[in-house]
Amino acid sequence: MIEFSVWQILGNLLLAARWTVALSLLAFVGGGLVGLSLLVTRLRGWPGAATAVSAYVHVFQGTPLLIQLFLAYFGLGLFGIDVSPWVAAGGALTLYASAYLAEIWRGCVQAVPRGQWEAADSLALNFGEKLRHVIAPQALRIAVAPTVGFLVQVIKGTALASIIGFVELTKTGTMITNATFRPFTVYACVALMYFALCWPVSAFSRRLERSMRRDH
Numbered sequence: 001m002i003e004f005s006v007w008q009i010l011g012n013l014l015l016a017a018r019w020t021v022a023l024s025l026l027a028f029v030g031g032g033l034v035g036l037s038l039l040v041t042r043l044r045g046w047p048g049a050a051t052a053v054s055a056y057v058h059v060f061q062g063t064p065l066l067i068q069l070f071l072a073y074f075g076l077g078l079f080g081i082d083v084s085p086w087v088a089a090g091g092a093l094t095l096y097a098s099a100y101l102a103e104i105w106r107g108c109v110q111a112v113p114r115g116q117w118e119a120a121d122s123l124a125l126n127f128g129e130k131l132r133h134v135i136a137p138q139a140l141r142i143a144v145a146p147t148v149g150f151l152v153q154v155i156k157g158t159a160l161a162s163i164i165g166f167v168e169l170t171k172t173g174t175m176i177t178n179a180t181f182r183p184f185t186v187y188a189c190v191a192l193m194y195f196a197l198c199w200p201v202s203a204f205s206r207r208l209e210r211s212m213r214r215d216h
Contacts, residue, residue: 002179009176009189016172017193023168024155024197026090031097031154032147038102043109044127053102060099066160068092073164089161097154104150108143109135149205152198159194169193 004012042053060068073088112135120130162171173190177183 004176004180004182006185006189009180009186010193012176013169013172013189013193016167016169017197019166020155020158020168020197023086023089023093023158023161023166024151027093027097027158028151028154030090030094031101034094034098035101035105038098039105039109040131042102042106043131057099057103060096061103065092065096065157066163068096069160069164085161085164085166088164089158089166093154093157093161096157097150100150100153101147104146105139105143108139108146111142112138145205145208148201148208152201152205155197155201156194 038053038056041049069089069092072092073083073085076083076088116134116138117130120134125133158168159170161168162174165171167175169190173186177186180186
C-alpha cells in the first residue's frame with residue numbers, strides 16, 4: 001500500500017483532469033461539426049437524406065455509450081485495425097455527441113416560425129443565404145442554452161472512457177485506489193473534480209436560459 005495525502009490525491013487527479021477536459025472539448029467540437037453537417041443535410045431535403053440522418057441519430061441515441069466505446073476500441077481490432085484508447089474514445093464520443101446535437105439544433109430550427117422561411121423565399125434567397133441571414137440567427141438564440149447544457153453530459157460521459165483504458169479522472173481515481181486502498185477518499189475527490197468541471201457550465205447554461213427569456 002502506498003501512502004497518499006489528500007493533497008497528493010487531488011494533485012494527481014488535477015493532472016488527469018487535463019485529459020478529461022481535452023476529450024470533452026474534442027467530442028463537443030467534433031460532435032458539433034458532424035451534427036451541423038447532419039442538420040444541414042436533413043434541411044436540404046435531398047431524397048432519403050432525412051431517413052438516413054434519422055437512422056443515424058436513432059442508432060447513437062438508442063444504444064449505450066459504453067457499448068459504442070467497446071465497439072470503437074475492441075470491434076475495430078477484429079478487423080486488424082489497431083486503435084488507441086484516445087482515438088477510440090474521441091471517435092465514439094464525437095459520434096455520440098453529434099447525434100444529440102443534431103437533434104437539439106433541429107428542434108431549435110423547427111422552433112423558428114414557418115413564416116420566416118416563407119419570407120426568405122420571397123426575397124429569392126438561396127438555401128445557404130436563408131440559413132445564414134434569416135434562420136440561423138434566430139435558431140442560435142434558442143440553441144445556445146441547451147447546447148451549453150449538453151456539454152455537461154459530454155464531460156460526465158468521458159468517465160466511461162476509463163473502461164477501455166483511457167487515463168482520465170475516473171481511470172486515475174481507480175489507479176490511485178488500487179495503490180492506496182482508500183476508495184472513499186479517492187472517489188470523493190473524483191466526484192469533487194467532476195463537480196468543479198460541470199457546475200460552472202451548468203450555471204452558465206441557466207444564466208443563458210434566463211437571459212434568453214428576458215430578451216424574448
